[in-house]
Amino acid sequence: MARIGIFDSGVGGLTVQRAILDALPGADTLYLGDTARVPYGTKSADTVTQYSLRNARFLTAQGIDLLVVACNTASAVALPALRAALQVPVIGVVEPGARAAVAASRTGRIGVIGTPGTVGSGAYQAAIQALRPGAVVTARACPLFVPLAEEGWTDPADEIVRGVARRYLAPLAGEGIDTLVLGCTHYPLLKAAIAAALPGVILVDSAETVAAEVKGRLDVPPGRAAEHRFYVTDAPERFLAVAGRFLGRPVERAAHVDV
């Protein structure tokens, strides 16, 4: 039996959990969404690190074999502190995303979009250049993408969605990138609009690479009935209202916890 702890600032990390459940259907999971403190992307590295440590301690206290940091901002700034503080392996989304981008890119001109915290940390830029030293990385924060995704304004034919995507992505098109990392778990919901603004560019979502890495680290017997528990730090209602859409299967219960 293996039990995986996963945390995110909110609901977006369920897109990562979805890929993990597809890869490892027999694993138990504990998901913690820090919905009382969401978003992390506009906050300082120190504050995000402090919240990440609290989330991780809550999950390790329940007994987990491995921790997945499904939040890009927390992965970008808090991994060293988490690895120093915890006994279990810690997997973030930045390094797998960088690896997938380097594998996909032919020209080595790679774009990264994310929250101000993720982009400002330089973590994707550093991870990509460590894997491919000649890579030219152009990064851009897209703060309106998260509220657009949460409003459900994601149709690429919508003039507001198209206008926002073009304004953020035109500078990346101008750099001639051939690959773009979606460095925020909300952005896959805007994939069609992002693709329309950057025709021909390969879009990389790190969820599947993360799931493959988790699978490589754990020995999970197939076919057992797995148990999945969900925790949130704000009232569960709003989380439950959208969680199913992000996870791709029903989420019926989430417990409110203080961490």
Add this chain to the structure above:
Amino acid sequence: MARIGIFDSGVGGLTVQRAILDALPGADTLYLGDTARVPYGTKSADTVTQYSLRNARFLTAQGIDLLVVACNTASAVALPALRAALQVPVIGVVEPGARAAVAASRTGRIGVIGTPGTVGSGAYQAAIQALRPGAVVTARACPLFVPLAEEGWTDPADEIVRGVARRYLAPLAGEGIDTLVLGCTHYPLLKAAIAAALPGVILVDSAETVAAEVKGRLDVPPGRAAEHRFYVTDAPERFLAVAGRFLGRPVERAAHVDV
């Protein structure tokens, strides 16, 4: 001497502080921006109340004569808990905003825009109807307005700004409102775009009504040199980068505190 404590979830409450400083130039102020937990507008009433109590306790521990809750969401959901817990008078922004709207409206058809938390609480709707029982109040949450204001995308000629304002405000125009309450301290930055989407409608910003109420409660000798201190719960850099624009005068220092 009088010392006024003011808190908000972030930087927006400085627009309220600005009106207070204009009305009471001799008063000392302590401003707390809960930038580590911003925004409040998408969180549950319980969580916002808990954060508001912590903010208030921090300010009262420094010694204040009066507390201004400059955040619309906190004013909408946490005032009863704050008044029960504190010894000093507590003034929120909802009741003064409702009073200003009722005074301004000829037809009694009044619109309210704010965060999901403020609108969902029904606090403006209740306060307006208590003052004018026949009023017809139409409320609408506008989640994209805050990130637009923070991006500096506020020009009414900008097609994205115009598109978002029209989408949110068209239903209010359809209701035939003659007065609109800007029920979030970020919204005055979008005043021109909101006015363009609702021609002829009176826009009410509660900051000045709040300042008048504070002035009526405190005896402040004019002409003394006042002291203003700023506290934030996240790193001060981002707050300091925009605070001057919201306050209308320079903000040079802000202390990082845990509350």
